[in-house]
Structures are given as C-alpha cells and as structure tokens.
Amino acid sequence: MPKTGIGVTVIRKEACNKVTGDAKYTNDFISVGILTAKMVTSTCAHAAIKKIDIAQASSLPGVRAIITGDNCSVIYGPLLEDRPPLAHKKVRYYGEPIALVVADNEFIASQAVFLIKVEYEPLPVVNSPSEAIRQGAVILHENLGSYKTVVEDVYPKPGTNICDQKQIRKGDIQKGFFESDIIEEARFILPQSDHIAMETRTAQAKINADGTVFIRSASQAPHGIKKEISKVFGLEEGKVIVEVPFVGGGFGGKASIQLELLAYMASKAVGGREIKIINSRENDIVTSPCRMGLEAIIKLGASKDGKLKAIQMTYLVDTGAYSDTGPRLARAIAVDCTGPYNIDNVWCDVLCVYTNHPYVTAFRGFGHASYTFCIERMIDKLARRLQMDPAEFRKINSLLPNHTTPTQVKVTESNFGNLVACIDKLKTLINWEEGDRLEIGNDKIKAKGMACLWKTSNSPPDEVSGVFLTFNEDGSINLNCGCVEYGPAMKTTAAQILSEKLKMDINRIYVNMDVNTKYSPKHWKTVASMTTFMLGRAVLRAAEDVIRQLKSLAAVVLRCPPENLEVEDEKIYVKSDPAIFLNFKDLVHGYKYNNGNSVEGQILGRGSFIMSDINVLDKETGKGKAGPYWTVGAQAVEIEFDKKEYTYRFIKAATVMDAGNLLNPSMAESLVKGGMCMGLGLGSRECFNYGPEGEVLDTSLRSYKVMHFGETPQYLVEFVETPQLDSPYEARGIAEHGIIGIPAALGNALSVAVQAELDELPLVPETIWRIKTGGVL
Amino acid sequence: MYSLKGKNIVQLNVNKEIHDVVIRPSDVLLNTLRDQLGLTGAKPGCENGDCGACTVLIDGWPVKSCLMLTVEALGKKITTVEGLKNVPIQKAFIEKFAFQCGYCTSGFLLVCHALATIHPYPPDIVIDEWLQSNICRCTSYEEIGNAVRAILSGEI
Amino acid sequence: MISFDFEYYRPDTLKEAVDIFLKLDKEGKSPVYYGGGTELISMARVGSQSFGAVVDIKNIPECKVLGFNADTLCLGSAITLSDITEANYFPLLSKTAGRIADHTMQGKITFGGNLASTIIYRETVLPLLLTNARLTVAGKNGLAEVEIGQVFKERLRLQKGEFLVKATIDKKFLIAPYFHVKKTKNEKIDYPLITAEGLKLDGYVRIAFSGLASYPFREANIENMLNDSSLEFSQRADKIVQALSGVITSDLYGSAEYRKYVLKNTIVNILETLKDQ
Incomplete structure (x- = not known):
C-alpha cells in the first residue's frame, strides 16, 4: 500500500476547489430575495448618544426595518456580559455599531445608512491602557459591578476600568531580586492591530415560521454560535442551526460572536426573512474585534553566572471598549508569562483594562506574540549586560524536565519538548557564530536577533470534539467533524490520522468541508492550535470504533475470534493467513450471505473527546494547569539596516520548532512560514494609530499595511521532534506558533543594529529614528 | 456617443460566453459578476483596490473588478477564475502549497496567469511588481513565488 | 457598491465631451470627467464624493x-x-x-x-x-x-x-540625467513620505517634490539653493529644509520632523549622485 497516512506530504483535500472558484465562502451563497442588513457605526470613540434620527432613512422605499439600541435589551459577552450588540445610550469606541438598517438590497441599505443622523455629546476618552488605570480616569462601564460573569474565573473591579485581573505568585520575589547580581527593567508599548483575514466577517440569518433559526457565518465557532444565539435570545438550542462553509482566513478573529447576533436581530425585525450582513473592510477593521494592545513593565534579575533569579511583571492588556475574549488573553499571558525559562521567583499581574479602543478577541498566538516581545527583549538586554551570548543565555535558562512553569505545572519531556535542541539547531540554521552585528559597508549593517517561544492552549477545562464515520457502499469512508476549514488544512489532517489508523488510502476518505451544527458533532472552536490534538483524538476513537465493529462482523463471517483479525487497505484479514479476507465493501452496509440472509447493518463509527486534567487557575497564585502541553521553538531574524536612512530589509527569518511528530511536513512548513510572515508584519508595520479622540486612523488597507509579495526574507524552517505522548501520533500543535517570537527576534536584531533599546512596536523607520535620535534633526 | 441611464440589459463577454445582465451605470463589475452571473470566484476583500482578491482579466490584463464600472467592461473579454481551465498555474498553486484559506487565490491565479502570458520571461523585479498588487494573509508568499516560477521555468 | 445612481456617457470626440458635460451641468447633474475611475469609485463608495453623471473620456x-x-x-x-x-x-x-x-x-x-x-x-x-x-x-x-x-x-x-x-x-x-527618489513610511506601495525627482540640464539641477507638502511643487528658490555651489551639499540641504519647514506636513505617514530628516538625507544623496554626471 502506498504510504498515505501521517509523516508524508499530503495535498489538501479541497485543493482543486480552491483553484477553480468552486470553493464557496459564506458570502458566495447568494439567494434570490435575500435582504441586506447594514450597520451605522460610531464616528466618536466615547460619547453619549443624544439622538438617532432615522426618519429620512425609514421613508426610503425598500427599507424594511431599522433597529437601534433602544429596540434591543440584549447585553452579551462570552465571559463577562458587558456589550450591547447595538450601542445603547452611549458609544465606547470608534466604529461601534449604533443602528442596523434592513433593506431590499445593498444599494438601498447603503443609502439609508448615509441618511441616518446621529447626534453625539462627546465624552473624555481613555486612549491607552495606562490612562485607563490612572487615578481619576474616566470610567467606561459605570455598571461593571452589576454585569453578569459567565465563567467562574473573571474578576472585574467595579469602579475601575479593570474588567479582569490575573496574577501569578510563585516563589519569593524579594528573595529572588536579593539573589540577583544584575537587574534590568524596561517598559514596553504595543498598540492594537488587526487580523485582516482576506474574507471580511459576514453572516446570514433566517427564521422559519416554526421558530427554527438558520445562521450561516464566516466563523471559527459554529457550535459556539448555536449555543450563544439560543442563550442570548432564549431559544431552544435544537432550533438554532448554524452552517459554516469555507472560511477565508480566521487568525482568531472569527472565533468571537458579533455579526451573528446582529443577523438574527435583523431577520427577526423583518419577520424572519433571510438577510445577510457583510462587513466592509473598514468595518471589519474597527467595528469587529481586533488584536489586543499591550503595555508592560518588566523587571528581571539574574546572577553573575547568568541564571535567571526573579521576574516581576505588570501587563496591561488593552481589551478595548468591551471585555469579549480579553480576560482569556490576560490568563494566557499569565500562564506563560516568563517565556520558556526556569525562574523560581515570579510575580506577575495581568490587568485586562477597558479603553475607548475597538474591543479585542483572539489573534494568532493568543497574546503570546505580544508578551513574548517584552520577555525576549528583556532576555537580550540582560544577556548583553552580562556579556553573555544571547543564545547561550537562553539555553542555560531553558525550562527542563522537573522544573515548574509559572503556574507550577511540572515540566516533562512530553509536555514541554526540547527547547535547547531547538536553539542549537537554530544557531546552525542562521549561522549564529558569524556574529550578530556586522558592518558591511555603505552605511549598512547586517544584524541578527533571536527569540524563544512557548505556548499552551487556554481552553475551558471541559471542551469537546467529536467525529462520525459513515461508509459508502464501495468501502470508502465519510468523515464528519465539526471543525472549520479556514486554511490550516485540519480536515486533511483528520483524514491523514484516520488513514494511518485504518491503514487505508487517504483518497478513499471523504471529509465534510462545511460544518452544519445539525449534522456535525460539536467541536469546541477551531482555534488554539488544538484541532489536531482534540479532533485527532476523536478520530482515533472513531477509527477504533469501526475497527471493533468490522472485526466483530468479520469474525462471525469468517468464523474466527475477532482478535485474530487485522484491518488494512480496506480489507479485514486473518493475521495468520492474509489470503483469507473480506473487503470493507462486503461488510460496511451489512453482510449478505449467499442465500440472501443478511446480518448487522451499516457500520457507523463515532469518536468523542473531552479535555481532561485542565484546571481553573487559583485566583491568588495562578497555580493550575491551563492546557495539555506546550509547543516550544526558537526563532531568528536577520536584517540589513541602513544607518543613514533608518530603513531596513529582511534577509532571513528562521524557525526551529518542536513539532512532536510532523504529520504533513510541507503543510507544517508552510503554516510556520505563514505565521512568520505575519510576525514580520506585526514587527515592522502593523498597528492601529489612534487620533487624540481615540479614533482609529488606519481603517483601510490603504493605510493599514500588511506584508506584500517581494518584501519577505528567505525563510528557514526546521523541526525537532520530541514526542507528545498524549497527542495523536505524538504531534504538537504548530499552526499559530510561527508568529510568536518573530516580532521579538526582529526587535532584538534591530536593537543590535541600531545600538538602541527598541521597546515598542511596530518598528517603522521613523520609530527607530525617533528612539535613536530623540526625534530631533 | 455611447450612454447609459438607469437600469438596462447589456451583454458581457465572460469566459468566452456572452451573457445578458441588468446593470445600472454605477454598478461595479465585481458585483455584476457575483450577483448576476454567480461567478463568485472574484472575491470582495476591500472594495478599495488594495487587496486584489477581486482581480479578473480584461482583454488579458489584470484589473481589480471592484474599481471598474460594469459599463466599462462592455465589449471587452472578461476572464474570471472560473474561466481558467486546467492552466498550469492552477496545478502549480496546488503542488507548491501556494494557498491556505483560498480566498485570495483567484486573484493571485489571474495575475500570475496574465504575467506568464504577457511576459513569459520576466525578471524578478517584474514578478515582484505584478504580484505586489495582491495580498495573501495565510502564506508567506514564498509558496506563491515558487508556484509562479514553476510555470515560468516550465517545471509545471 | 456605489449607493447612488449616475448617468454614463462615453463621447467619441472632444467636442461631444465638452458639450455633454456642459449640458449635464446645466441640468444640475453635477457631472464629472471620468478617466480610470479608481478614485471616483472608491470615494463614491464611502460617500465622500457624489455626482449625477460621468463623462468617460477613454474613447476620445x-x-x-x-x-x-x-x-x-x-x-x-x-x-x-x-x-x-x-x-x-x-x-x-x-x-x-x-x-x-x-x-x-x-x-x-x-x-x-x-x-x-x-x-x-x-x-x-x-x-x-x-x-x-x-x-x-x-x-x-x-x-x-x-x-x-x-x-x-x-x-x-x-x-x-x-x-x-x-x-x-x-x-x-527625455535624455537628460534624472533622479527619482520615493520614500515611504515603510512599504514599497504607499503614498509618498517624500517623492523627490529631478533632471540635470546644462549643469543645473531641477527638482520637484510630492508628499512633502499638501501639494506637489517645484520652486525656483529651492532650485537656486540646490545649485548654490558656494555651499557644501549638507549646507544646501539644511537651507532647503529650513526654507520649506513651513509647508512640510505631518500626518499618519510621518511627522514633519521626520520628513525633514528624510528630506535632508535625500537632497545630500541626490547631490552626491549627480555630481559626476
């Protein structure tokens, strides 16, 4: 049999659909008679809404309904219920939805939107996280104390702008600093930025006369939508059906629920008619949730021989105007706050604070790319103070088996992998020994910087995945799962795992590319690089389930004990004599004897998985386990810097990651490179610029710049494979991780090149010039 | 002098077929292709000419269909991704892992296909210039570069 | 999607174009001449421009x-x-x-x-x-x-x-030695922080700028400073920066101070490059 399971490069299942235009995304489902809903959004970052004049818009022929916050009492949040889907009485960020127009088509809906006049009374704005916690700061949510918390571990502080606080207390911080010979301290500023998935967020909704609600959405969380819509609007969960076709990129941005609520409200307002709501790019950038901003103050101490002794950190997560996923980001930062280093004395506060900025949600790396920039800059600063090679410094401080993490989880080879091996391999890959700063003439400097990364998932402790397997009469298999296909080929991964387990040709395994909550088993959300782990485990169980059934039936037909049988290549054969066998096709829809008598029926496989051994973290110390394992890696960036112009170009970017076991090598490499490319964008150009009144200035791709073709470096990607024993075929999640250390490695490379401490992002030439020269001619 | 007022039935030549469509002068080509002809391969990504996801070919040259009035395309040959039938760049994109989510893919394919047709032996700088018109958010672009070079070199 | 209607005219002659434009104008249709349309379409979409008719001149x-x-x-x-x-x-x-x-x-x-x-x-x-x-x-x-x-x-x-x-x-x-320098915030494809371009003709350097101020310009006194051989290159650059400091803009793409820094470097580079031509 040709090798088609794991460990070989497999072309993604939907490849052909994606090069022919056949792959359909939410907005490609165009039905006759569908109405268009369009948002009116706030032009102020913080203001009381004095009046919304809808008279002119309402009288426009073809306008079917206009909804404002006054017609909607809902208040929503996945963790803390603080956000009205349409602003009520006041707006808290630039771009916040204020009203929703439903009209016969986009042409009329857009006209109506232009005709709605909103009167504001501006309020003072909170324009940064540090302003948010200042004494006497304007309070965004005066009713914070009465908001309902949805989960047990969110700790809002009424009367402040702090919607959650997570803390880590490990060891004795005073003692740690006392034992430190050298202490570095620095402050970091990272503004918010955006996902810029190429498909903007969009949703469609319809409510049938029997109360069945149908939602189609560009989402990473179809089952989450089903649960939340039914909860928020008091519907029976079985009556909410959510369908997600192909999704045009997610990066975490489509894990939150926003347009789906509005879509339901819009459909409801027009008697359940089918409606669509599509984000313009401008709305997708500011109105829908973005990537968190971060401010940090870090103090890090080490002994003369280069051992890290103590770290004190205060992180302020800019969650924007509403909490949404912010508290989970705060927790993720707390859990891994030190980076993958062994530090006995850790004191960390992570405050999740409201500002008058767009609210935030998950973004590739889930907070890790942000805090890692801070930590890895600190590591470099300290290494240089100690006159140690930054690579060696990282190696001697790497977490190792039997050390403990900030949340006091014991490190094992399986749950952590091998960071030292990654660093060693990276050094070779990037030619570290060459030196990290070389003058190459013409005012040019070639410089290198490195950073390490680690990340565990931060799922709720009881999240599930599941798989159904059915057979076609020819013996091929249909794999039905609830994970969404938005790029990283997880459907193909599931097929690979099944193919490996059943020892059958992957081309004979068909996977549902869309998800429909009515038919597909629940999968938590397609996030957190956890799909291979969770779904993969469910696939293995489903495979075992069908193997058991097939053997049991074949045992009857072949008159032998089931344990004498083996499954391979769509056959069940007798181990001692493979010439005695039955084909799948003869068994999977029941076995028919020669005389027509038939036994059994369809073979239906099921596999289910629930996260285990994950805890809610201790409120005071943070002690507890947030995820099943870590993925670790080391990354480097090499740049050529122009001393005169303060410009630079990327030469190389390198990653060595501990993948556990590579399931699909070329795909893995491509995912890591994609992450690196995004990391270079975050490091070098991507951010929101805010005006003095808190308005986001970069609302289109004209001014919000992402990486383009031809601007990228040579990519070098290699892997270390330390088995993760609980994972399907020992694989670790890697889909997000390529991004995590890249901004930090770039910051380190540029700091070396410029000979200045570059502690903010993004590092555009003007920023470097300002930091180096003080911004004067 | 040609003129168009209000809604009219006009003919478009798309993928070598003639189609009747109803347009108003302010309609942009992207919407006409998608909403009236079901050619959803051209994707809205920004409707501002910045991302290239809606790129189609007009008489063989790439054009962002979000910034072209449908009326401007009358009498011209329009090619969308649905009109590419087993051209080498499609195979190259698959084999070189040149897409993940697939949303930007149609636009990139058409730019690459036009480049290979118009400039079969482009220097690197020309490849860069042409492909910088589009944004891919998933890949590292290296894969897309490998795909276009594979067809230019005749490897695929 | 443009959310308003307009009429479309594609004249075949110059006269037709002017005539129809003036007629439409008289009828209160706020006509605009239409070339590539990229700017008009994108501005119309976000509601920052509206017009009742377009006169497409691409067929003349x-x-x-x-x-x-x-x-x-x-x-x-x-x-x-x-x-x-x-x-x-x-x-x-x-x-x-x-x-x-x-x-x-x-x-x-x-x-x-x-x-x-x-x-x-x-x-x-x-x-x-x-x-x-x-x-x-x-x-x-x-x-x-x-x-x-x-x-x-x-x-x-x-x-x-x-x-x-x-x-x-x-x-x-067309055959004169020339230079073209476009500096952006960071990206190749972007609006200019500064575009400076020029020609050297009969030993005299001409220069014009975009991005530096809120409009493109070429100014005689700037060219005189640029060609003032009594001064070092960097002195000439300083003088030009000083002379233009009132018009240099500050925006999302760069602060005025940074633009001045880039301008100074750019001018020195240009003079260095041109000195042997």
Whole structure:
C-alpha cells in the first residue's frame, strides 16, 4: 500500500476547489430575495448618544426595518456580559455599531445608512491602557459591578476600568531580586492591530415560521454560535442551526460572536426573512474585534553566572471598549508569562483594562506574540549586560524536565519538548557564530536577533470534539467533524490520522468541508492550535470504533475470534493467513450471505473527546494547569539596516520548532512560514494609530499595511521532534506558533543594529529614528 | 456617443460566453459578476483596490473588478477564475502549497496567469511588481513565488 | 457598491465631451470627467464624493495618444500608467508612474486622472513641472495649449467643462540625467513620505517634490539653493529644509520632523549622485 497516512506530504483535500472558484465562502451563497442588513457605526470613540434620527432613512422605499439600541435589551459577552450588540445610550469606541438598517438590497441599505443622523455629546476618552488605570480616569462601564460573569474565573473591579485581573505568585520575589547580581527593567508599548483575514466577517440569518433559526457565518465557532444565539435570545438550542462553509482566513478573529447576533436581530425585525450582513473592510477593521494592545513593565534579575533569579511583571492588556475574549488573553499571558525559562521567583499581574479602543478577541498566538516581545527583549538586554551570548543565555535558562512553569505545572519531556535542541539547531540554521552585528559597508549593517517561544492552549477545562464515520457502499469512508476549514488544512489532517489508523488510502476518505451544527458533532472552536490534538483524538476513537465493529462482523463471517483479525487497505484479514479476507465493501452496509440472509447493518463509527486534567487557575497564585502541553521553538531574524536612512530589509527569518511528530511536513512548513510572515508584519508595520479622540486612523488597507509579495526574507524552517505522548501520533500543535517570537527576534536584531533599546512596536523607520535620535534633526 | 441611464440589459463577454445582465451605470463589475452571473470566484476583500482578491482579466490584463464600472467592461473579454481551465498555474498553486484559506487565490491565479502570458520571461523585479498588487494573509508568499516560477521555468 | 445612481456617457470626440458635460451641468447633474475611475469609485463608495453623471473620456482618440510628434512627446490624458511604463519613452515619467499604487492599478489609473486627483500627491505632475510641459485643454472654446505652470498650481485648476487632453514634452528633456527618489513610511506601495525627482540640464539641477507638502511643487528658490555651489551639499540641504519647514506636513505617514530628516538625507544623496554626471 502506498504510504498515505501521517509523516508524508499530503495535498489538501479541497485543493482543486480552491483553484477553480468552486470553493464557496459564506458570502458566495447568494439567494434570490435575500435582504441586506447594514450597520451605522460610531464616528466618536466615547460619547453619549443624544439622538438617532432615522426618519429620512425609514421613508426610503425598500427599507424594511431599522433597529437601534433602544429596540434591543440584549447585553452579551462570552465571559463577562458587558456589550450591547447595538450601542445603547452611549458609544465606547470608534466604529461601534449604533443602528442596523434592513433593506431590499445593498444599494438601498447603503443609502439609508448615509441618511441616518446621529447626534453625539462627546465624552473624555481613555486612549491607552495606562490612562485607563490612572487615578481619576474616566470610567467606561459605570455598571461593571452589576454585569453578569459567565465563567467562574473573571474578576472585574467595579469602579475601575479593570474588567479582569490575573496574577501569578510563585516563589519569593524579594528573595529572588536579593539573589540577583544584575537587574534590568524596561517598559514596553504595543498598540492594537488587526487580523485582516482576506474574507471580511459576514453572516446570514433566517427564521422559519416554526421558530427554527438558520445562521450561516464566516466563523471559527459554529457550535459556539448555536449555543450563544439560543442563550442570548432564549431559544431552544435544537432550533438554532448554524452552517459554516469555507472560511477565508480566521487568525482568531472569527472565533468571537458579533455579526451573528446582529443577523438574527435583523431577520427577526423583518419577520424572519433571510438577510445577510457583510462587513466592509473598514468595518471589519474597527467595528469587529481586533488584536489586543499591550503595555508592560518588566523587571528581571539574574546572577553573575547568568541564571535567571526573579521576574516581576505588570501587563496591561488593552481589551478595548468591551471585555469579549480579553480576560482569556490576560490568563494566557499569565500562564506563560516568563517565556520558556526556569525562574523560581515570579510575580506577575495581568490587568485586562477597558479603553475607548475597538474591543479585542483572539489573534494568532493568543497574546503570546505580544508578551513574548517584552520577555525576549528583556532576555537580550540582560544577556548583553552580562556579556553573555544571547543564545547561550537562553539555553542555560531553558525550562527542563522537573522544573515548574509559572503556574507550577511540572515540566516533562512530553509536555514541554526540547527547547535547547531547538536553539542549537537554530544557531546552525542562521549561522549564529558569524556574529550578530556586522558592518558591511555603505552605511549598512547586517544584524541578527533571536527569540524563544512557548505556548499552551487556554481552553475551558471541559471542551469537546467529536467525529462520525459513515461508509459508502464501495468501502470508502465519510468523515464528519465539526471543525472549520479556514486554511490550516485540519480536515486533511483528520483524514491523514484516520488513514494511518485504518491503514487505508487517504483518497478513499471523504471529509465534510462545511460544518452544519445539525449534522456535525460539536467541536469546541477551531482555534488554539488544538484541532489536531482534540479532533485527532476523536478520530482515533472513531477509527477504533469501526475497527471493533468490522472485526466483530468479520469474525462471525469468517468464523474466527475477532482478535485474530487485522484491518488494512480496506480489507479485514486473518493475521495468520492474509489470503483469507473480506473487503470493507462486503461488510460496511451489512453482510449478505449467499442465500440472501443478511446480518448487522451499516457500520457507523463515532469518536468523542473531552479535555481532561485542565484546571481553573487559583485566583491568588495562578497555580493550575491551563492546557495539555506546550509547543516550544526558537526563532531568528536577520536584517540589513541602513544607518543613514533608518530603513531596513529582511534577509532571513528562521524557525526551529518542536513539532512532536510532523504529520504533513510541507503543510507544517508552510503554516510556520505563514505565521512568520505575519510576525514580520506585526514587527515592522502593523498597528492601529489612534487620533487624540481615540479614533482609529488606519481603517483601510490603504493605510493599514500588511506584508506584500517581494518584501519577505528567505525563510528557514526546521523541526525537532520530541514526542507528545498524549497527542495523536505524538504531534504538537504548530499552526499559530510561527508568529510568536518573530516580532521579538526582529526587535532584538534591530536593537543590535541600531545600538538602541527598541521597546515598542511596530518598528517603522521613523520609530527607530525617533528612539535613536530623540526625534530631533 | 455611447450612454447609459438607469437600469438596462447589456451583454458581457465572460469566459468566452456572452451573457445578458441588468446593470445600472454605477454598478461595479465585481458585483455584476457575483450577483448576476454567480461567478463568485472574484472575491470582495476591500472594495478599495488594495487587496486584489477581486482581480479578473480584461482583454488579458489584470484589473481589480471592484474599481471598474460594469459599463466599462462592455465589449471587452472578461476572464474570471472560473474561466481558467486546467492552466498550469492552477496545478502549480496546488503542488507548491501556494494557498491556505483560498480566498485570495483567484486573484493571485489571474495575475500570475496574465504575467506568464504577457511576459513569459520576466525578471524578478517584474514578478515582484505584478504580484505586489495582491495580498495573501495565510502564506508567506514564498509558496506563491515558487508556484509562479514553476510555470515560468516550465517545471509545471 | 456605489449607493447612488449616475448617468454614463462615453463621447467619441472632444467636442461631444465638452458639450455633454456642459449640458449635464446645466441640468444640475453635477457631472464629472471620468478617466480610470479608481478614485471616483472608491470615494463614491464611502460617500465622500457624489455626482449625477460621468463623462468617460477613454474613447476620445486625442486623449489616447502616446508617441512622438516632431520634437515633442505627446501623452494623452486617457493613457494608463501602465501604457506609460510599457512604452517607456520618458524614463523619469515611467519611474514615477511605476511607483504609483500597484501594478494592477497602474493598468486602470490614467495619466490625466492622476494629475487631476483630489488625493494630494499627483506624482505624475513632477516630470511635467520639471520639463515645462505644455498641456492641451479642451473646453467650450475648443482646444487651448498652455504652459503647465499656468494651470497647475498645487493642483490642476481648470474651468468648468474643461478637461485635460494631453501633455507634450520637449524631446531634449527625455535624455537628460534624472533622479527619482520615493520614500515611504515603510512599504514599497504607499503614498509618498517624500517623492523627490529631478533632471540635470546644462549643469543645473531641477527638482520637484510630492508628499512633502499638501501639494506637489517645484520652486525656483529651492532650485537656486540646490545649485548654490558656494555651499557644501549638507549646507544646501539644511537651507532647503529650513526654507520649506513651513509647508512640510505631518500626518499618519510621518511627522514633519521626520520628513525633514528624510528630506535632508535625500537632497545630500541626490547631490552626491549627480555630481559626476
């Protein structure tokens, strides 16, 4: 049999659909008679809404309904219920939805939107996280104390702008600093930025006369939508059906629920008619949730021989105007706050604070790319103070088996992998020994910087995945799962795992590319690089389930004990004599004897998985386990810097990651490179610029710049494979991780090149010039 | 002098077929292709000419269909991704892992296909210039570069 | 999606164009001349421009010229930026056109559209300012040929109903040593922080800028400073920065202070590069 399971490069299942235009995304489902809903959004970052004049818009022929916050009492949040889907009485960020127009088509809906006049009374704005916690700061949510918390571990502080606080207390911080010979301290500023998935967020909704609600959405969380819509609007969960076709990129941005609520409200307002709501790019950038901003103050101490002794950190997560996923980001930062280093004395506060900025949600790396920039800059600063090679410094401080993490989880080879091996391999890959700063003439400097990364998932402790397997009469298999296909080929991964387990040709395994909550088993959300782990485990169980059934039936037909049988290549054969066998096709829809008598029926496989051994973290110390394992890696960036112009170009970017076991090598490499490319964008150009009144200035791709073709470096990607024993075929999640250390490695490379401490992002030439020269001619 | 007022039935030549469509002068080509002809391969990504996801070919040259009035395309040959039938760049994109989510893919394919047709032996700088018109958010672009070079070199 | 209606006219002659424009104007339809349309469509979508009719000049032969007529290069207003770069008759103009927007957009944006843009950069005017180009303008009284400086002051200033037909450039400029420097915030494809371009003619350096101020310009006193051989290069640069400091803008793409820094470097680099030419 040709090798088609794991460990070989497999072309993604939907490849052909994606090069022919056949792959359909939410907005490609165009039905006759569908109405268009369009948002009116706030032009102020913080203001009381004095009046919304809808008279002119309402009288426009073809306008079917206009909804404002006054017609909607809902208040929503996945963790803390603080956000009205349409602003009520006041707006808290630039771009916040204020009203929703439903009209016969986009042409009329857009006209109506232009005709709605909103009167504001501006309020003072909170324009940064540090302003948010200042004494006497304007309070965004005066009713914070009465908001309902949805989960047990969110700790809002009424009367402040702090919607959650997570803390880590490990060891004795005073003692740690006392034992430190050298202490570095620095402050970091990272503004918010955006996902810029190429498909903007969009949703469609319809409510049938029997109360069945149908939602189609560009989402990473179809089952989450089903649960939340039914909860928020008091519907029976079985009556909410959510369908997600192909999704045009997610990066975490489509894990939150926003347009789906509005879509339901819009459909409801027009008697359940089918409606669509599509984000313009401008709305997708500011109105829908973005990537968190971060401010940090870090103090890090080490002994003369280069051992890290103590770290004190205060992180302020800019969650924007509403909490949404912010508290989970705060927790993720707390859990891994030190980076993958062994530090006995850790004191960390992570405050999740409201500002008058767009609210935030998950973004590739889930907070890790942000805090890692801070930590890895600190590591470099300290290494240089100690006159140690930054690579060696990282190696001697790497977490190792039997050390403990900030949340006091014991490190094992399986749950952590091998960071030292990654660093060693990276050094070779990037030619570290060459030196990290070389003058190459013409005012040019070639410089290198490195950073390490680690990340565990931060799922709720009881999240599930599941798989159904059915057979076609020819013996091929249909794999039905609830994970969404938005790029990283997880459907193909599931097929690979099944193919490996059943020892059958992957081309004979068909996977549902869309998800429909009515038919597909629940999968938590397609996030957190956890799909291979969770779904993969469910696939293995489903495979075992069908193997058991097939053997049991074949045992009857072949008159032998089931344990004498083996499954391979769509056959069940007798181990001692493979010439005695039955084909799948003869068994999977029941076995028919020669005389027509038939036994059994369809073979239906099921596999289910629930996260285990994950805890809610201790409120005071943070002690507890947030995820099943870590993925670790080391990354480097090499740049050529122009001393005169303060410009630079990327030469190389390198990653060595501990993948556990590579399931699909070329795909893995491509995912890591994609992450690196995004990391270079975050490091070098991507951010929101805010005006003095808190308005986001970069609302289109004209001014919000992402990486383009031809601007990228040579990519070098290699892997270390330390088995993760609980994972399907020992694989670790890697889909997000390529991004995590890249901004930090770039910051380190540029700091070396410029000979200045570059502690903010993004590092555009003007920023470097300002930091180096003080911004004067 | 040609003129168009209000809604009219006009003919478009798309993928070598003639189609009747109803347009108003302010309609942009992207919407006409998608909403009236079901050619959803051209994707809205920004409707501002910045991302290239809606790129189609007009008489063989790439054009962002979000910034072209449908009326401007009358009498011209329009090619969308649905009109590419087993051209080498499609195979190259698959084999070189040149897409993940697939949303930007149609636009990139058409730019690459036009480049290979118009400039079969482009220097690197020309490849860069042409492909910088589009944004891919998933890949590292290296894969897309490998795909276009594979067809230019005749490897695929 | 543009959320308002307008009428579309595609005249075949200059006269038809002017006539229909004036007629539409009289009817209160707020007509606009239409070239590539990229700017009009994107602005119409977000509601920052509206018009009741467009007069598309892309079918008028006089607006489509691209080539030589005796000792002049003629550039029709409806030729695209790609037409300019592909033909490459005037390398400085090709460089300029090749750095506006992206390659695909260059196939749609017209030369005249860029010159008449409401966006402040209008970079294709720089080669015209440097070469004292002549512009042919169509209006109700027929065609008029004027020196660029007469109608381009910060932006193209035409009377109602007038539109640009073509620009003509004396051949002698096409072979002069030139420079084109476009500095952006970070990205290759972006609006300019500073675009500085120029020619060296009879030992004298001409220079024009876009991005530096809220309009493109060429100024005699700046050129005099640039050519003042009594001063070192960096002194000349300082003097120019000083002279322009009142007009240098501060925006999302860069602060005025940073622009000054980049300007100074750029001028010194240009002088260094040109000194042996």
